Amino acid sequence: MSRGVGVTLEDVWIRFGDFVAVREANVNINGGEFFSFLGPSGCGKTTILRAVSGFLEPSDGRILIGGKDMAGFGPNKRPTALIFQNLALFPLMKVWENITFSLEVQGVSKLERRKRADELLDMIALPGQGDKLPSELSGGQKQRVAIARALCAEPDVLLLDEPLSALDLKLRQHMRTELREIQQRVGITFIYITHDQGEALTMSDNVAVMRAGVIDQIADGHTIYNDPATPFVASFVGENNVFRGRIKSIDGKHAIIETNRSGALVARIAPAAIGQLSVGDQAMMFLRPEACNLATETSLTHNRIRARVQNEEFEGQTYNVFLEGDQGKEIKMSLVNVGQDRQSEVGQDLTLEYNPDQAIILPFGELASE
Amino acid sequence: MKSENVFLKILLGAYLILFFGYLLGPLLVMSITAFNSPSFPKMTPWECLTFEWFDVLANDERILNGIRNSLIVGTGTVILSVTMGLAGALILTQIWPRLRATYYTIVIAPILIPGVVLGISTLVFWDRINVMLGFSSDSFLHNGIFLTILGQSTFIASYCMLVFIARLQRFDVGLTEAALDLGATNVQAFRKILLPFMKPAIGSAAVLAFLASFENYNTTTFTFGKYPTLTIELAQKVRYGINPSISALAFIIIALTLFGALAHEMYRRKQQLALANGAPVSAVTGKGFQLPKFLKGNPAAILLIILTLGAISTIWYAQVHSPQQCILDVREQKRIETEKKIQAIKEKRRQEMLKKQQEQQKAAPSSNQAIESLAKVLLVAYSRLKTLKIMHLMVPPLFRKARRTIQVKAHLAAYLHRRI
Ligand SMILES: Nc1ncnc2c1ncn2[C@@H]1O[C@H](COP(=O)(O)OP(=O)(O)O)[C@@H](O)[C@H]1O
Ligand SMILES: [Mg+2]
Numbered sequence: 001m002s003r004g005v006g007v008t009l010e011d012v013w014i015r016f017g018d019f020v021a022v023r024e025a026n027v028n029i030n031g032g033e034f035f036s037f038l039g040p041s042g043c044g045k046t047t048i049l050r051a052v053s054g055f056l057e058p059s060d061g062r063i064l065i066g067g068k069d070m071a072g073f074g075p076n077k078r079p080t081a082l083i084f085q086n087l088a089l090f091p092l093m094k095v096w097e098n099i100t101f102s103l104e105v106q107g108v109s110k111l112e113r114r115k116r117a118d119e120l121l122d123m124i125a126l127p128g129q130g131d132k133l134p135s136e137l138s139g140g141q142k143q144r145v146a147i148a149r150a151l152c153a154e155p156d157v158l159l160l161d162e163p164l165s166a167l168d169l170k171l172r173q174h175m176r177t178e179l180r181e182i183q184q185r186v187g188i189t190f191i192y193i194t195h196d197q198g199e200a201l202t203m204s205d206n207v208a209v210m211r212a213g214v215i216d217q218i219a220d221g222h223t224i225y226n227d228p229a230t231p232f233v234a235s236f237v238g239e240n241n242v243f244r245g246r247i248k249s250i251d252g253k254h255a256i257i258e259t260n261r262s263g264a265l266v267a268r269i270a271p272a273a274i275g276q277l278s279v280g281d282q283a284m285m286f287l288r289p290e291a292c293n294l295a296t297e298t299s300l301t302h303n304r305i306r307a308r309v310q311n312e313e314f315e316g317q318t319y320n321v322f323l324e325g326d327q328g329k330e331i332k333m334s335l336v337n338v339g340q341d342r343q344s345e346v347g348q349d350l351t352l353e354y355n356p357d358q359a360i361i362l363p364f365g366e367l368a369s370e
Numbered sequence: 371m372k373s374e375n376v377f378l379k380i381l382l383g384a385y386l387i388l389f390f391g392y393l394l395g396p397l398l399v400m401s402i403t404a405f406n407s408p409s410f411p412k413m414t415p416w417e418c419l420t421f422e423w424f425d426v427l428a429n430d431e432r433i434l435n436g437i438r439n440s441l442i443v444g445t446g447t448v449i450l451s452v453t454m455g456l457a458g459a460l461i462l463t464q465i466w467p468r469l470r471a472t473y474y475t476i477v478i479a480p481i482l483i484p485g486v487v488l489g490i491s492t493l494v495f496w497d498r499i500n501v502m503l504g505f506s507s508d509s510f511l512h513n514g515i516f517l518t519i520l521g522q523s524t525f526i527a528s529y530c531m532l533v534f535i536a537r538l539q540r541f542d543v544g545l546t547e548a549a550l551d552l553g554a555t556n557v558q559a560f561r562k563i564l565l566p567f568m569k570p571a572i573g574s575a576a577v578l579a580f581l582a583s584f585e586n587y588n589t590t591t592f593t594f595g596k597y598p599t600l601t602i603e604l605a606q607k608v609r610y611g612i613n614p615s616i617s618a619l620a621f622i623i624i625a626l627t628l629f630g631a632l633a634h635e636m637y638r639r640k641q642q643l644a645l646a647n648g649a650p651v652s653a654v655t656g657k658g659f660q661l662p663k664f665l666k667g668n669p670a671a672i673l674l675i676i677l678t679l680g681a682i683s684t685i686w687y688a689q690v691h692s693p694q695q696c697i698l699d700v701r702e703q704k705r706i707e708t709e710k711k712i713q714a715i716k717e718k719r720r721q722e723m724l725k726k727q728q729e730q731q732k733a734a735p736s737s738n739q740a741i742e743s744l745a746k747v748l749l750v751a752y753s754r755l756k757t758l759k760i761m762h763l764m765v766p767p768l769f770r771k772a773r774r775t776i777q778v779k780a781h782l783a784a785y786l787h788r789r790i
Contacts, residue, residue, distance in 0.1 A: 075550045088548040092566050102552040
């Protein structure tokens with residue numbers, strides 16, 4: 001943890017002409033942290049990363065690395081190394097030359113570079129592959145070479161722009177663990193960009209969720225998932241059933257919302273929304289599929305919903321049950337497969353039930369379109 | 371159906387023969403004339419196989435000087451055009467997008483302007499500059515080499531730029547950014563990343579520039595000053611009549627071109643083959659030269675080797691071959707032939723004469739008596755006058771003219787002959 005250097009964004013605005021790509025970003029990343037920016041494509045993640053690495057200057061605000069204002073420092077003067085979305089390995093250089101490019105421009109002798117390259121090749125589990133060209137490597141190998149090349153520069157902050165997006169699922173999951181391991185070994189700050197919430201949640205200490213140039217929430221993975229700060233975060237991170245309606249009553253941490261189609265339902269008010277809601281306000285309730293259970297009783301309370309089974313998907317560890325409530329309201333429920341007989345059949349009417357603490361209420365807002 | 375097919379094939383074959391004949395025929399004829407002995411480039415009649423035109427070429431001071439100047443100008447043009455073309459192409463990628471189309475049009479314009487105009491304007495422009503700077507008229511601004519290089523580069527640089535733009539479009543700017551991010555300075559990023567990427571294009575552009583410079587006439591004709599290039603020399607030579615040493619030069623140029631093209635093709639195929647066989651790229655680009663392997667399935671390589679062997683044996687043969695005897699033979703033969711021809715003409719004349727005499731003899735007694743008697747009188751008078759040695763004063767011009775005609779002569783001769 002000692003080598004980590006913090007990164008701070010203070011009121012950073014980035015504009016391209018009239019277009020605002022990043023709006024008033026305030027981020028504080030601690031030294032040695034694995035920090036992720038999560039958001040749909042086009043929301044300005046790469047733009048932030050490019051501003052941190054020095055390829056573009058913020059239109060407003062300051063970027064500090066290790067407490068030092070980076071304004072006026074070019075990319076070759078900053079203690080950062082960027083792993084590009086397309087890796088940008090030098091196609092005409094051999095693997096070992098790629099890895100030690102940062103040493104070559106410092107004028108380090110070839111012998112020494114070769115030695116350092118071999119060490120790094122061992123680290124990324126590609127021993128003896130130094131004399132190949134990048135085009136002769138597989139996707140995962142290229143990935144690791146790109147990481148080694150960035151690490152060879154001994155940066156204080158490593159920036160990664162969706163580095164796993166080009167890999168297939170298996171490899172992606174493998175590389176996730178590997179990246180996390182590398183980060184813990186070298187102890188430097190990682191800033192990771194992804195549109196894949198799974199990646200962000202598994203690897204990061206903290207996640208910033210972005211929507212169209214705005215950072216909606218910065219928190220650790222648990223908080224992001226369980227206590228989303230905005231409807232956008234709630235609908236973008238993981239799956240959620242959304243119920244629109246108006247607040248009927250508020251009782252401490254809980255509130256009852258009169259939903260448009262499913263009657264009055266009770267849920268916890270999201271921590272970010274406490275004190276912001278009053279009776280009669282437009283609001284949204286979010287209920288995760290895995291928070292739904294089959295009710296043992298059929299009498300209706302504020303945490304029960306009647307619905308009919310439309311369709312069922314078997315995913316191995318879970319069943320996804322697609323239900324239709326009153327007035328065609330679509331609801332998704334996930335049941336853990338514990339080996340029992342199927343509990344539902346297509347066309348069957350059933351009642352589902354949830355723990356009010358596992359559903360949250362937020363003020364009305366924009367959802368993720370996906 | 372089938373016969374139609376055959377007919378089409380024959381038609382296609384004929385077309386191909388015509389097409390390639392049209393393309394390559396002149397080159398072939400020119401090459402053949404380089405080895406024929408007559409002193410005007412001829413393919414027929416074939417007289418003697420000779421290499422003397424290569425000797426003549428090697429001793430032609432003006433041609434050699436032209437080649438030297440062409441090489442100097444070519445080198446200068448390559449350096450200037452490639453540099454300017456690369457710079458121009460790079461600016462195109464950096465320039466404000468809205469200006470790009472305008473910039474492109476301006477930079478590409480020299481290709482569309484006639485070379486003659488470029489030549490004249492180069493001459494005029496640098497002359498004005500010279501005057502403005504107050505230099506003397508023999509300053510370097512009036513130097514033929516300097517002006518020719520600048521004049522040719524005005525449009526050759528545009529060609530080079532097109533080559534570079536095509537290559538640059540495939541360049542990933544992310545590579546330069548990656549280099550900068552890893553601590554490289556802008557110069558280092560340019561030298562270690564962009565320049566190696568542009569290398570093949572630089573090679574192509576250099577070859578293109580050199581060839582364009584070497585064959586240029588339009589522009590050079592205005593700028594060469596005291597340094598005529600090869601094309602200028604050739605043009606001047608042709609004006610005063612040519613000999614096959616020009617064919618020899620053409621042959622050398624054709625051979626070199628063919629050689630270069632084949633070598634390039636061979637290299638390309640070798641790479642393709644190796645890649646197709648799944649060899650690592652590093653093995654392909656390496657300089658290892660494995661003879662038996664690289665011939666496999668590589669017709670270009672085989673052709674190249676045949677050509678090389680052909681060239682070597684030709685050169686060797688040229689050393690030992692002496693066409694002197696043949697040339698003497700031909701000369702002798704020609705002499706004999708000429709003599710024969712003279713004989714034949716003489717013979718023909720004699721025949722004609724005899725014929726006429728006979729005809730006259732037959733006709734004389736009857737109808738030509740009057741003329742004959744007149745001639746007799748004239749002859750008598752003539753001989754009298756001749757003896758008096760005042761013939762030229764006395765003989766009227768008309769008579770002298772008539773006397774000169776063959777007919778009168780023949781009559782007189784025949785008459786005298788019979789008399790004597
Ligand atoms: N150089 C640029 N000029 C104009 N617009 C840009 C530029 N770079 C990015 N943008 C815009 O900024 C927005 C964010 O882009 P980006 O940061 O690349 O998104 P992502 O989150 O997918 O990485 C996009 O709408 C993109 O069109
Ligand atoms: Mg991006």
